[in-house]
Every structure is written in structure tokens, then in C-alpha cells.
Amino acid sequence: MIPQARAALRKLASGVAVLTYRDGEHAHGATVSSVSAVSRDPLLLAICLGTGSRFGELVGTPGARFAVNILGAGQARLAGWFADPRRPLGLVQFDCVDWLPDGFSGAPLIDGSLARLGCEVRSVTLAGDHHLVVAEVVTGVPGDGPPLLSFAGQLHDGDLRSLPERQAHPYALEEEPMGAAR
Numbered sequence: 001m002i003p004q005a006r007a008a009l010r011k012l013a014s015g016v017a018v019l020t021y022r023d024g025e026h027a028h029g030a031t032v033s034s035v036s037a038v039s040r041d042p043l044l045l046a047i048c049l050g051t052g053s054r055f056g057e058l059v060g061t062p063g064a065r066f067a068v069n070i071l072g073a074g075q076a077r078l079a080g081w082f083a084d085p086r087r088p089l090g091l092v093q094f095d096c097v098d099w100l101p102d103g104f105s106g107a108p109l110i111d112g113s114l115a116r117l118g119c120e121v122r123s124v125t126l127a128g129d130h131h132l133v134v135a136e137v138v139t140g141v142p143g144d145g146p147p148l149l150s151f152a153g154q155l156h157d158g159d160l161r162s163l164p165e166r167q168a169h170p171y172a173l174e175e176e177p178m179g180a181a182r
């Protein structure tokens, strides 16, 4: 039952981001696909990090600051690099990318990312074998282009085709309330 449930959950497509942290010469990055928007006011996001995660330790207390680099379709190799446990520790792990420090968190903002956010941790909760980190988005720079997507255990370039708004759902024209019995 559990393997089937896991396989089912893998059908959830999600964006991919590199989280970054910096304190002077001490810096770290980690790839995640668990970023989700939580609240509009205040603007909050959530991230799930494995309990053994080094990044989780760095942002494990309220007030900690970090950046989120939402990756574009052409940044799959970056996603692999910041997920590789063999990457070196410290600022040197960013030698392979062009970056600038975020004015809010000081963390690396990676050139070419689809969007960049500066965040401050509000709460950290243990959730199974992960920590659920809720953070306020304090700064943001949106970019353009297709996203990098994680789906069914693989990365995909999100070459998106928008659907016409009114035709996106077969019941939309009938003004039927969402979730109504049919």
C-alpha cells in the first residue's frame, strides 16, 4: 500500500529551487522541490527539509535568513549540483555559478534564476522525517521564462501551454460550485 501511495504522490508536479545561506565565508546551498506558497498576507512560504539536512540546521531557528532561487528550465545541472552530497562545503560550492549577495539575507542570488526571494524563518516544526520550515518572503525579484519542474522522479523543462481561462474546466460554463455533487 505504501509504495503505491508514494508512487501516487510522485505524480504531483512541482517547481525546483536552490535554497542558499551565507554568513561571511560560510555559505551553503541545497536543492528542493518542496517550496510552496502558504499565505498572501503576510507573504509566507513553506519548505520541507530532511531531518539530517545541513541546510535545515542553518535555518532551524526563527529569525534565520536565507534566499530561494527558483530555477528556470535551463538550470537542471544546478539542481543536480546542489543535491549532490559530494559538493564541497562553504562558499567554494558557488564557484560554478555567477551570483550576487541578497541585500536582505546576504545569501547567494544565482544569476539566471527564474525568481529570487529573500526570506526570514518564522517557525520550524517536525513533520515525520522532515522539518517543515515556514518563512516570510521579505524581498523578491521575478524573472521571465519557463520553469524547471520535478515530476515523477525526473526533472522536466516546463514548456508550458496556457489553456484558455473559460475552457480550462468542462464545468466552468455551467457556473457549478467547485466540489458540487454530479
Ligand SMILES: Cc1cc2nc3c(=O)[nH]c(=O)nc-3n(C[C@H](O)[C@H](O)[C@H](O)COP(=O)(O)OP(=O)(O)OC[C@H]3O[C@@H](n4cnc5c(N)ncnc54)[C@H](O)[C@@H]3O)c2cc1C
Pocket (backbone or CB within 6 Å): 016, 028, 029, 030, 031, 032, 033, 034, 035, 048, 049, 050, 051, 052, 053, 054, 055, 056, 079, 080, 082, 083, 084, 085, 150
Ligand atoms: C529535484 C530535487 C528536489 C529535492 N527536494 C528536496 C526537498 O524538498 N527536501 C529535501 O530535504 N531534499 C530535497 N532534495 C535532496 C537534497 O537536494 C539533497 O539531499 C541535498 O544534499 C540537501 O542538502 P542539505 O544541505 O540540506 O543536506 P546535506 O547535508 O547535503 O545532507 C543530505 C542528506 O544526507 C544525509 N546525510 C548528510 N550527512 C550525513 C552523514 N554524515 N551520515 C549520514 N547521512 C548524512 C542527511 O540525512 C540529509 O538528509 C531534492 C533533490 C532534487 C534533485
